[in-house]
Amino acid sequence: MAADMRGAKEEPVEPEVAKQNLQDQRVDASGWRETHWQDTSDSEQRLTSQELQYGPTSRTPIMNSLVSMAVITAALYFGRDLLVPLAFAILISFVLDPLVTWLKRVGVPRAAAVTLVVAATLGLIAATGFFAATQLRQIGNNLPTYETNITKKLRDFGRDLRKPGILDQYSRVFGKVEKEIGAVQAAPGPRVAPPTQVELVTVGKPMARLMGWVETFVPTIASAGIVIVFVFLILLDRGDLRDRLLRLMGGNLHRATDALSEIGERVSKYLTMQLVVNATYGVPMTIGLLVIGVPGALVWGLLAALLRFVPYAGPLISAVFPLTLAFAIDPGWNMVLWTLALILVLELISNNIIEPWLYGSSTGLSTLSLILAALFWTALWGPMGLILSTPITVTLLVAGRYLPALNFLEVLLGSSRALDEPTRLHQRLLAGDTEDAVELALEHAEKTSPEDFYTQVGLGTLQLATNAHGTVATAEHRHRVVSGMEQVLEELREQYPPEPGLPVKVACIGGRWAVDALAAEMAAHVLTLKGYGSRVVQVGNVSAEHFAQLDLDGIDVVCLCYFSPSPTTHARFFVRRLKRRWPHTQIILAAWNHLPDPKEPSPVKQIGADALVTSLDELMLQAGTLLDHADPYVPAPLPENEKERLRALQSSGLLQEGMRSRLDTYARHAADAFDCTIAQVSLVDDQWQLVHGYAGSDGPLTGLAPEQAAPRDQALCSHVVALGQTLVVPDVQRDARFAGNQLLRERGIRFYAGAPLRDSDGMILGTLCLLDTQPRSLTSRDILLLESMAAELMALVKRSQAAVEQPPPDMDLAPGAA
Incomplete structure (x- = not known):
């Protein structure tokens, strides 16, 4: 096995190489030294230094976790009378808070804005309930007229069931056999008359009936009142509640803040998309029922839209009412069949087209976790738990992403893969599942390219195998990895043969x-x-x-x-x-x-x-x-609207000499925000890249001074103008498009990120760009921040141009001044 991993049999080599061989055998690929016992006959007695240091896994943390989960589950169950209204109030607050924020932005005090929004919401609910009750009362008044149709259909249905059919002969045979067996087993004896059933019927008094109604409706009304109070208080003092949550979460303030922000974004997006999906279902339902002729189409469409907030059970319940009414009012079966077809078509379109399109990755939850969460919260909190299951699970998912103690929740609940591609392939090879490994490789190569598979997956898998060599990997593991990867490479060479000749x-x-x-x-x-x-x-x-x-x-x-x-x-x-x-x-x-x-x-x-x-x-x-x-460096092509773009640049005011110091201030803020060596506001004219806003250190890029300009054909900002979108180059020397740029090599630039500066007409005048002498990367959130800062800069410049006749004493171009 070792020979497979290390190549052919070693022959005598020079002393320095032999010495290095001995060191390589004792040091794994990650540089950590491992101490092993001497060779023994039993491989199970070989212990690494890690096993000696840490020993067997302790069961105490596992038991503590299980006990904690049991205690939390019990608290959720026994405290549901208080927790359910609170959770429902928080959910409603996510929906109403944007309205409160908008009213506050236009000048309404927060207390008045909260009161107005809550009152309008209650009024809308009351009006909807009154309308639905009126429609249902009218339908109820007409129900006696449908009694004949219902009776006739039930009689016809029963008559059809009693008609002789294919199974009658079998039923008759089994009936005779059953009678014979009963006659044999019956013992002779005196017949005993069955006891007479006596039922006591009491006539309730009016006061007793009133108390029964009170016991039925008061808890519901009380819960609704608690929810309204909670909603009002949460909207009234949202900032203080957020500060208290941050204090309770403790730890890293940055991570806790990002966690709360992402929770709010995901839940709000989910509720908004849910509202849109329900509307796209309820409106066609109403129109379809009106065309078919089912009474109360507006009520059933509204009910269908509202009940879809209840996962899984809601659509089934909403379908019962129009189907039952169509069954009652139509002497035949055409209306029932058309109504059923309408519901099935809308469900198929909504579940397979609209929901995947609108939801996308708004929740980030896997399908299995959604179903398990629905079952869990329904078992704890009943129907309200079913409604709240998805938002609560989204909250837990985001908390697991940002809080180290809850990282297991992201693995259990998230829709992303638990293992990255190199680890998945390495695991398949370790398990000897070569067929699955080949399938993973071919699937990745088909989606992207074989080159991308080798770059992103193949080398990563071999790095994992190298890091495990001499520590946790046995000879059998090493043999499986090598032989399995050989088959993967052979299959890829057959599927993607090189060009002959x-x-x-x-x-x-x-x-x-x-x-x-x-x-x-x-x-x-x-x-x-x-x-x-x-x-x-x-x-x-x-x-x-x-x-x-x-x-x-x-x-x-x-x-x-x-x-x-x-x-x-x-x-x-x-x-x-x-x-x-x-x-x-x-x-x-x-x-x-x-x-x-x-x-x-x-x-x-x-x-x-x-x-x-x-x-x-x-x-x-x-x-x-x-x-x-x-391939030589290829300059960026000219955009189709180059003449209009140059005229917009001349009239934008960005080229004015007095604007340079203000743009320098903004560039300095960008450099500080991204912790980057250089940030600049670059404007691209017909021949040059003009640096009109600059912030950087006196490092190796001293030649890149604000008063100097780069030729347009050598500037990466010209590619942003040509592409019309943000450009991020993690490492210039590794990017085939820009590795041949001599100017970048001379100035030692390894990283570039530029967001376009667009005017109100959509013309790209230049970029807000970041540069560094070391390779680095930006996350998707960093890219969005850079783009928003570029848009904010252009908005501030536009306001400055509008007030050019009477300029303010000191225009602050810092981010966030708007």
Whole structure:
């Protein structure tokens, strides 16, 4: 097994290489040293230092968690009389708070705004109830006229059931057999008359009936009153309640604030989408019932829309009423069938088209978690729990995402995969499930590309296997990973064959272990698919005899693949041998686990290689450069509305000299918000990128001063103007579109993110952009923030231009001034 992982049998090599081999055996790929017992006959007696340090998993935390969950569940059940109205009030507050905020924004005091919104809501509910009651009373008055139809249909239905059919003969036979068995088992004896049933009927007094009604309706009215009080108080002092929740959550204030914000956004979006979905169901239902001729169509459409707030059971209940009424009023069956067809069509359209389109990922919950949550909360709180199940579960999901103690909730409830793609593939290989591993690989390659699979999944899987080597992975695990990945690569090569007839110019060699050889096969396949003819050269050891047998004739570039984080010694010896025998060959060192340290010099010169790469994207760029096939940097094309855009830029006021200092202030705020080396407000004219707002440190980019401008064909901001959308480049040197930009290389720019500056007519005048000397990334929330800051900047500039005749004494262009 070990031979499979480490390649062919080792032969004597130079002392420094042998010393490095011994160190590599004791240090895993992540750099952590592991202490093992000496070899024993029983593999189960081998213990790692981690097992010695931590010992067996303690059962105390598990028991504490189970006891805590039991206590919380009991508290939710026994406290439902108070918790259900409170939860329902919070849910209603999410719906009404935007109206209160809007009224407050237009100048209405918060107390008055809350009172007005609550009163209007109660009035709307009362009016709806009065309308529904009036319609139902009219329908009830007409019910006696439908008695004949109901009686006739029931009699016809019973007569049809009594008609002789296919099963009558079987029923008659079984009846006779049953009678014979009963006669045999019956014992003779005196007949005993059955006892006479006596029923006592008491006539209730009016006061008793009144008390019965009170006992029935008072709890409901009391609960409704509690909900109204809670809603009023929550809307009245929302800020104080939020502060108290933040205090109770404790820990990181930033994470707690983000958690509350996301909870509010997700629940509000869910309720809004639920309202839209219900309306798109209720309105067609009303129109359809009117066309069919079912009485009370407005009531049934309204009832259908309201009951859809109750998951699963609501649509079924709402369908009973129009079907029953159609059954009663129509002598035939046409109205019933048309009504049933209408309901089925609307359910199919709503469930399969409208809901997936509108909901999208608004909740982030998996289907299974939604069903289990509905069952759980219904068991605890009854029908109200069913209504509240989805919002409460969304809250728990977001809390699990931001609070470390509740992270398990995100895994249990979330719709995202519990394991990322490399981990999933690694697990399938560890389990020996090669068929599923091949299916995962082909599925990912079909959705994106085989190159993307190798970049995002393949190398990541091998990195996981390397990190586990020598620690938790056994010989069988290592063998399964290697053999399984070989089958995955073979299947991918068959499904995506290279272009025939490519001259082989690149040789990919695995440095030491079998995982290095697998990475070499991935690199060769990717390079071949990109048009660079490549092949894999198998190397068992680095002895002189083996080097004499290598076939590198016609090879211009050699790619050495290593997963060791520090392959310096072995790679230096390998490169020296290669250079000595093939002096004109250029060598790329692919160190997949290498983490560059800005304080340390690059190991390229120390090793003697021509280039160092850590990803397949970098490998393709470097291979193309060394083979003189690299695509040159292509400037951004001109937009179709270039003339109108230039006129809008001249009239925008952004080019005025007095505006520069104010734009510098805004750029400084952007640099502080994103903790970036440089932020600037760039304007793109016909030939230049003009930097009219700048904030940066006196670092390696001193040449990028505000008074200097870059040629438009070399500026990344021109690509934002051409694309018409935000552009984020995590690493310029790894992006094939911009790696050949000489200006970016000279200024040491590695990261770029630019959001377009649009005027009121939609013309893109420039960008609010971020630059850094180190690679970095932005989250989706960061990108939205950058775009909102760009829009806010243009709004402030527009107001400044409107007041140019009487400018204010000091216009603050800081974010949030609006």
